[in-house]
Amino acid sequence: MSKIIEIAGLHKVYRTGAEDLSVLNDINVSIAKNCSLTITGHSGSGKSTLLNLISGLDFPTAGSIEVNGQRVDSMNEVELTTYRSFYVGLIFQFHYLLNDFTALENVMLPGYMSGQKRGFAEERAFELLKEVGLEERLDHYPLQMSGGERQRVAVARALINDPDLILADEPTGNLDEKNSKMVEDILFALIENHQKTMLLVTHDLNLAERGTRQMQLEHGELFEL
Amino acid sequence: MKKNKIEWIIFVALRYFKAGKRDRSISTAFFSAVGISVGVLAMITIISIMNGFQIGFIDDILEINSYHIRIRSGEMEVDNTLIENIKSIENVKSILPFIDLQTLVKGSYSDFKACKIRSVPVNTETQDPDLLRYLNVTRGEFNLKKVNTIVIGSELAASLGADVGDTVSLASMAGDSFRSLAPVDIQFTVEGIFKSGYYEYDSTMGFTSFQSSKGLTSGKETLTYGIKLKDRYKDAETIRDISSIIGAGNCPVSWREYNRSFFGALRMEKISMMLIVGLIFLVVGVNIKHSLDRSVYKRRQDIALLRSVGASPGAVKTIFVTEGLLIGFSGGLIGVISGLFISVNINNIFAFAGWAADTLSRLIGRILSPFVNIPSYGFSVFSPSYFYLNKVPVKILFHEVLLIFFFAFTASVCAAYSAAGKVTEFTPSEILHYE
Numbered sequence: 001m002s003k004i005i006e007i008a009g010l011h012k013v014y015r016t017g018a019e020d021l022s023v024l025n026d027i028n029v030s031i032a033k034n035c036s037l038t039i040t041g042h043s044g045s046g047k048s049t050l051l052n053l054i055s056g057l058d059f060p061t062a063g064s065i066e067v068n069g070q071r072v073d074s075m076n077e078v079e080l081t082t083y084r085s086f087y088v089g090l091i092f093q094f095h096y097l098l099n100d101f102t103a104l105e106n107v108m109l110p111g112y113m114s115g116q117k118r119g120f121a122e123e124r125a126f127e128l129l130k131e132v133g134l135e136e137r138l139d140h141y142p143l144q145m146s147g148g149e150r151q152r153v154a155v156a157r158a159l160i161n162d163p164d165l166i167l168a169d170e171p172t173g174n175l176d177e178k179n180s181k182m183v184e185d186i187l188f189a190l191i192e193n194h195q196k197t198m199l200l201v202t203h204d205l206n207l208a209e210r211g212t213r214q215m216q217l218e219h220g221e222l223f224e225l
Numbered sequence: 226m227k228k229n230k231i232e233w234i235i236f237v238a239l240r241y242f243k244a245g246k247r248d249r250s251i252s253t254a255f256f257s258a259v260g261i262s263v264g265v266l267a268m269i270t271i272i273s274i275m276n277g278f279q280i281g282f283i284d285d286i287l288e289i290n291s292y293h294i295r296i297r298s299g300e301m302e303v304d305n306t307l308i309e310n311i312k313s314i315e316n317v318k319s320i321l322p323f324i325d326l327q328t329l330v331k332g333s334y335s336d337f338k339a340c341k342i343r344s345v346p347v348n349t350e351t352q353d354p355d356l357l358r359y360l361n362v363t364r365g366e367f368n369l370k371k372v373n374t375i376v377i378g379s380e381l382a383a384s385l386g387a388d389v390g391d392t393v394s395l396a397s398m399a400g401d402s403f404r405s406l407a408p409v410d411i412q413f414t415v416e417g418i419f420k421s422g423y424y425e426y427d428s429t430m431g432f433t434s435f436q437s438s439k440g441l442t443s444g445k446e447t448l449t450y451g452i453k454l455k456d457r458y459k460d461a462e463t464i465r466d467i468s469s470i471i472g473a474g475n476c477p478v479s480w481r482e483y484n485r486s487f488f489g490a491l492r493m494e495k496i497s498m499m500l501i502v503g504l505i506f507l508v509v510g511v512n513i514k515h516s517l518d519r520s521v522y523k524r525r526q527d528i529a530l531l532r533s534v535g536a537s538p539g540a541v542k543t544i545f546v547t548e549g550l551l552i553g554f555s556g557g558l559i560g561v562i563s564g565l566f567i568s569v570n571i572n573n574i575f576a577f578a579g580w581a582a583d584t585l586s587r588l589i590g591r592i593l594s595p596f597v598n599i600p601s602y603g604f605s606v607f608s609p610s611y612f613y614l615n616k617v618p619v620k621i622l623f624h625e626v627l628l629i630f631f632f633a634f635t636a637s638v639c640a641a642y643s644a645a646g647k648v649t650e651f652t653p654s655e656i657l658h659y660e
Contacts, residue, residue, distance in 0.1 A: 052654040055533070057532075057533055057653050057654035057657070058652075058654045077537065077538065078537065081535055081536070081537040082535075084532075084533060084534065084535045085534070085535030086535075090533050090534065092657055096526060096529075096530045096657060097530075098527050098530065098531075099527075100240050100241060100244045100527075101240060105240075109233070109237075109534070110534040110535055112232075112233045112236070113230075113233050113531075113534065113535050113536055113540075114535055115230075118232065118233075118236075157534070161535070
């Protein structure tokens with residue numbers, strides 16, 4: 001099966017004053033297309049750092065990250081902008097919706113930004129919001145929605161540009177049990193329906209078990225479970 | 226920049242600009258736009274009133290006294306052929322020959338006053354109709370057909386205690402050399418009194434005919450031709466045309482040279498005023514910068530999110546610059562509209578303010594009347610009894626309004642550009658991870 005992510009010898013060290021804090025130590029992993037990999041680990045184990053490095057929001061201290069054959073760690077700002085637009089969809093623990101925009105606009109915006117016509121982006125955003133069960137909430141602003149609804153909007157937003165890779169950082173970490181279950185179901189159903197690869201980090205073992213492949217990050221090192 | 230990129234940037238910037246409307250709070254953009262509009266309003270109003278005063282002075286000077294072009298003829302008799310030739314030049318509106326005389330004038334019950342008598346043809350009203358319009362004869366008429374008749378300024382008439390039909394004495398030193406100089410004293414009948422609104426002319430100037438002034442002169446005073454132009458700014462071209470007619474001997478003098486120091490002072494006054502009032506835009510610009518700094522900081526999560534979903538730092542910066550552009554444009558436009566409205570209606574506004582202040586002072590006087598006696602004076606913001614004008618003159622110059630709008634707009638965009646620089650200071654991963 002072809003690989004979508006190839007990580008080799010990845011290190012990340014944060015320099016905090018006189019001390020160096022090593023968060024990731026020699027991470028080596030390959031992830032196949034259409035796989036849903038879940039990574040568990042304690043708070044501060046480096047899960048989010050790993051996602052930030054793969055998404056190009058942060059840079060590694062050493063090592064290489066290839067996504068779809070492109071070296072993310074050596075991309076310049078223009079290449080990173082294109083990469084984040086078309087190749088990855090990000091879902092954060094906190095939804096990070098734009099409060100001045102409606103649910104439809106929040107989902108549509110990354111599509112509009114990436115060059116889609118506004119009408120087309122809106123149509124696609126409508127379809128995605130329908131898939132996450134929010135067709136009645138299109139014109140609602142984030143502050144008018146519940147936490148679960150906001151996270152469903154964030155899930156729809158991650159898919160607007162039809163990226164190959166979805167990176168989810170504790171997507172249910174901020175939700176109650178009922179909403180967590182709903183978001184999980186929707187997320188995994190969408191990944192399957194749209195044939196996406198997902199890398200999900202969580203400390204929720206039940207959620208981690210839903211992945212087709214499971215790993216654990218401990219003391220900066222990645223282990224297969 | 227691609228069309229689509231501009232579209233989404235404008236879409237986001239417009240939404241940020243309107244933010245606050247939805248949650249019923251007053252947005253930063255609103256306060257910034259108000260700041261710009263107040264600055265533009267103040268500047269347009271101040272400059273329009275200043276223009277009104279200055280252009281009023283300039284027009285009075287040019288139309289009554291100095292003319293647009295002057296030619297010292299060296300002749301004592303009017304050359305009608307020369308007049309017709311000069312009149313045939315396209316930009317020439319009118320031409321009037323005159324002689325200026327320094328005299329002393331005395332009323333029946335007054336002392337001697339210094340007076341400049343301008344000796345003109347009896348048909349001046351047809352040769353230079355604008356002169357009569359600017360002189361504004363308020364009593365009697367500008368009729369110099371009868372011998373020894375005179376038209377004098379209202380302030381001069383008041384100081385002489387003379388009215389239409391009264392007699393005043395004009396004294397002059399007539400003679401063609403110091404030895405032959407002899408004082409002459411001729412009685413003139415006041416035919417008309419003018420009030421130009423320019424105090425110097427109203428208090429020291431009079432008009433009489435060539436025929437009437439003969440007794441006051443040596444008979445050897447030479448004529449000056451005063452020429453008025455359709456477009457006074459084309460004076461150089463017209464002087465070239467005139468020179469080709471009159472030859473090199475008589476040198477025409479433009480209004481720019483003749484009034485250089487006074488008009489230069491007016492210009493300097495206006496530039497200084499514009500610079501001082503223009504400081505408003507510096508203050509407004511700093512205010513907008515701080516407001517947008519706050520806005521950028523407040524929206525750091527939005528910025529980080531936009532960056533994480535594919536917006537380049539440049540595009541996010543452009544959103545905030547566009548917001549500044551919208552603030553500048555909307556604030557400037559509102560300022561222009563309100564500034565023009567206030568400028569056009571300034572006299573009504575002053576009258577209303579006077580009425581309101583007067584009513585309020587009467588009301589307070591009535592309330593306090595059992596305790597103190599407050600005398601009531603008619604209050605007026607702009608009273609003709611204090612100023613030598615009946616109303617505040619206003620002149621709106623379109624290019625200056627555009628210039629003021631441009632200043633405001635530029636101040637806003639520069640401030641926004643400066644504030645938008647902070648966008649690159651945020652690291653998206655840190656903001657999205659820690660906040």
